[in-house]
Amino acid sequence: MDISFRNPLFVFLIKALLLYLAWTAFYELWLHPNKEIELLVVSNISWIANGIIELLGFELIVPEVLYKYEKTVGIDGTHGLFVSDSCSGITLMALFTGFIIAYPGKLLRKLIFIPIGIFTIHIINILRIVGLCIVLKHSPESFDFNHHYTFTLVVYAYIFLLWVIWTNKYASNPQRVL
Numbered sequence: 001m002d003i004s005f006r007n008p009l010f011v012f013l014i015k016a017l018l019l020y021l022a023w024t025a026f027y028e029l030w031l032h033p034n035k036e037i038e039l040l041v042v043s044n045i046s047w048i049a050n051g052i053i054e055l056l057g058f059e060l061i062v063p064e065v066l067y068k069y070e071k072t073v074g075i076d077g078t079h080g081l082f083v084s085d086s087c088s089g090i091t092l093m094a095l096f097t098g099f100i101i102a103y104p105g106k107l108l109r110k111l112i113f114i115p116i117g118i119f120t121i122h123i124i125n126i127l128r129i130v131g132l133c134i135v136l137k138h139s140p141e142s143f144d145f146n147h148h149y150t151f152t153l154v155v156y157a158y159i160f161l162l163w164v165i166w167t168n169k170y171a172s173n174p175q176r177v178l
Contacts, residue, residue, distance in 0.1 A: 008104065015102035023094045031090070038085040042071050045122075046083050049073045049129040056130075058137070073129055075137040081129065089125040089155075093118045096159050104172040113170055117162050124158050 031037055050060055050073055059076035074080025096117050100110055128151045135146050 012102050012104075016098060019098040019102055023098060027091070027094070032085070035085070038088050038090060041088040041090060041122075042083050042085060045088065045126050045129055046071055046073050048126050049083075049133070052126070052130045053133055056134075058134075073133055075133050078133070078136045078140070081133055081136065083129060087125070087129070089121055092125075092155065092159060093121050096121060096162060099163055100166055103166065105166070105170055106172060109170045113166060120162070121155075121159060124155055128155060 047070075053073070053075055054060060061072070061074040061076050061078065061080045071083045072080045073083055097114050100114050100117070131151060132143065132147055136143050
């Protein structure tokens with residue numbers, strides 16, 4: 001393996017490492033302690049998920065609970081879900097963004113692909129929350145498994161699919177992946 005500054009893999013790994021360190025510092029020192037962005041994203045997830053649940057014909061949990069705890073999503077007859085900051089998807093969006101930035105490609109394509117990817121990751125995350133609410137209503141005994149494995153796998157597989165699309169279609173000198 002050629003370990004030089006001209007090796008594209010080496011350049012990608014260095015960029016990815018530097019972006020990861022920058023993101024971690026930014027997140028730990030400002031974004032997470034500040035909480036405003038996470039609260040905004042989680043509130044948006046909760047609000048849209050509750051709307052989808054109603055569109056699907058389910059009754060929501062007691063409205064007083066929803067208004068008192070804006071991070072709560074749920075179907076009547078369940079205790080609902082508390083959407084924590086770690087469920088916001090912000091870290092996954094940053095991981096996706098870091099990969100696209102680090103991987104070779106034209107800036108304009110990156111400026112188009114990154115927001116589309118972030119938006120669709122957010123939508124997938126909302127659908128994950130809706131799915132977990134339905135699981136909690138109809139199969140509460142399988143909630144923990146689905147929360148920790150099934151839906152997590154779906155979200156990560158989607159992000160991987162976005163990466164594959166980027167590397168195969170939009171990156172400079174695309175290297176066929178899959």
